[in-house]
Amino acid sequence: MGRKDSFNRGSNLETYRKRIGKQEYQRTKGAVRxxxxxxxxxxSALGIKEVLLVLVAILVLISSVYLLFVYLFSKA
Known part of the structure; x- marks a missing residue:
């Protein structure tokens, strides 16, 4: 009878490992927050790629407007 009870419960080492494993994954509310x-x-942070993409788009827009004015006013 004693053997059957100890077999179902597991060894002390096994229960110790389970208890340590549970403690390892528990986190406090502050750590989770x-x-x-x-x-x-x-x-939510803007990456360098997004910032560079916006800057290049603005530069292309300004340069295209500048080239349009140069082309239109150079004929006159």
Whole structure:
């Protein structure tokens, strides 16, 4: 009878490992909040590619307007 009970429960080492594993993945509310804040900041932040794309678009627009004026006023 004693063997059957100890077999179902598992060894002490196994229960120790389960308890350590549970403690390892538990996080406090503050840690979860800071993790969420950092991930939101990464997602909402403008990257260098987006900024460069906007700057290049503005530069192309300005240069095309300049070339249009040069072309129109050089004929006169």
């Amino acid at each position: 800071t993790l969420k804040d950092t991930s939101d900041a990464k997602q």
